[in-house]
Amino acid sequence: MGKPTGFLEFDRVDNGKRDPLERVGDWNEFLVQIGDQDLQTQGSRCMDCGIPFCHTGQLIGNLATGCPVNNLIPEWNHLVYQGKWREALDRLHLTNNFPEFTGRVCPAPCExxxxxxxNESPVTIxxxxxxxxxxxxxxxxxxxxMPREQSGQTVAVIGSGPAGLAAADxxxxxxxxxxVFERDDQIGGLLMYGIPNMKLDKSIVQRRLDLLEKEGIEFQTGVNVGDNLSADEVKNKFDAIVICVGATKPRDLKIPGRSLNGIHFAMDYLRGSTSSLLKGEAVEISAEGKNVVVIGGGDTGTDCVGTAIRQGCKSVVNLEIVTRPPKERADSNPWPQWPLIFRTDYGHSEAAAKFGKDPRQFAMETIEFVADNNWNLTGLNTTQVDWSVERPGVAPFSRVEGSETTIPADLVFLALGFLGPDPMLTDQFGLETGPRSNILANTNDYETSQPGIFAAGDCRRGQSLVVWAIREGRQAAEVCSQYLASLA
Ligand SMILES: Cc1cc2nc3c(=O)[nH]c(=O)nc-3n(C[C@H](O)[C@H](O)[C@H](O)COP(=O)(O)OP(=O)(O)OC[C@H]3O[C@@H](n4cnc5c(N)ncnc54)[C@H](O)[C@@H]3O)c2cc1C
Ligand code: SF4
Structure with missing residues (x-):
């Protein structure tokens, strides 16, 4: 235990954030690291509990509890308190292949x-x-x-997001x-082309990719398995296959006016923005001078808000269908579950600083998109919804009469979640999929309906988090190795 009285003596201090009005002028990371000495003090707040729930990595009531990669948190807190940074790093790498990603983008279920x-502020893990x-x-x-031994066996990893990278490692x-086969022109999955620079600088991703390449992993970009490389070719060439293709099919909003000019899926927008920054090219979809509405919250919605502000949008509104969460945990959401509380993410703070108010409007349903005579979007007709009264067979909420409004918009981004992997790949491999089109494989063996083919990450569990993708990639790699040993 760091310091037996640390948690009594010191208050929590967390990462600082750059001033919102300053940071929207660039694409640099917005988190500011606190000093090593201060962090040693923070490490001393850890109580090294008999049962450290922070590293359990379980779902309780379907909510994450503790660190999904089972990071040995009390151990490295103790080492950091003692100033033993290198030993702390060794402990951290035992359980997490890419702590530089999770240390930036993880929502920290551990905390x-x-x-x-x-009854206090948690340790700043x-x-x-x-x-x-x-x-x-x-x-x-x-x-x-460098790997100490060579088995002589070959594995194809399809998809290079955090699940694929962890499995490959x-x-x-x-x-x-x-x-590793990747259909895009860059390796990294959503680490590269989803999560924007201000949350995770792309040089941080590239730094790890360079290491993995030096360690012997072969990366091939522009290979869309199922299209320009057939499933049969992959099966014939490799002893085992790990599929980590993410849940990339976006959920649509099929309401009147959907085909108007100016309505885009969030990922088309975010991918284009990062790609233009990486390549120094003009952006295809720009929010500059536009009234922007983002439909859907979560990380994707917030990232659209932050990106639109950096591009110089005229206004930004973020519509959420759900009601505003409570300030404190509800009785039905006790510790140690992930707290379902109202949070203000970076994009929301930036919009508040720039335009004077939080961009979010809760319990709002979009009924139709409206346009001018040239089919260019001019706005959205919306209504408020009441979640206490359902419309049986239609929706779990009802519309509030008289609450209809029109919100002006030149650009709409749909951030309504994802529906699973591209069926082209799953069909070619002949893989069974579940009701939400995710690849069927359990977490005991990660094996799909085809022997020797494993699945991990968002394509198996559905849209999730970087830390869960790393966990699944690690675990799938372990069972894949056992499978290869059984062949030898
Ligand atoms: C905008 C956005 C922001 C997010 N922000 C956060 C955050 O802040 N924190 C967090 O923890 N999580 C965040 N997430 C979620 C997180 O990024 C994902 O859960 C995670 O990346 C899933 O990892 P994965 O490896 O399963 O899939 P992905 O990262 O989606 O990678 C899958 C890869 O497979 C490739 N692929 C697909 N089909 C083929 C094929 N047929 N052949 C070859 N390659 C193929 C894709 O091009 C992609 O590169 C965010 C998600 C989005 C969309
Ligand atoms: S990976 Fe996430 S849950 Fe695990 S210790 Fe880091 S911040 Fe916490």
């Missing part, structure tokens, strides 16, 4: 389950994680690790020859 959080790994890179402690270290 929601921290025992100190029952995520900031400590990020600093351990950033320090590791700064000090040159993170260098390529584990399989490569286990001595197998790994090739």
């Amino acid at each position: 929601g389950s921290c025992v100190l959080g029952i 995520k900031s400590i994680e990020r600093t351990i790994v950033d320090r590791g890179f700064e000090n040159g402690w993170i260098v390529p690790r 584990m399989l490569n270290q286990a001595g197998h020859r790994v090739t």
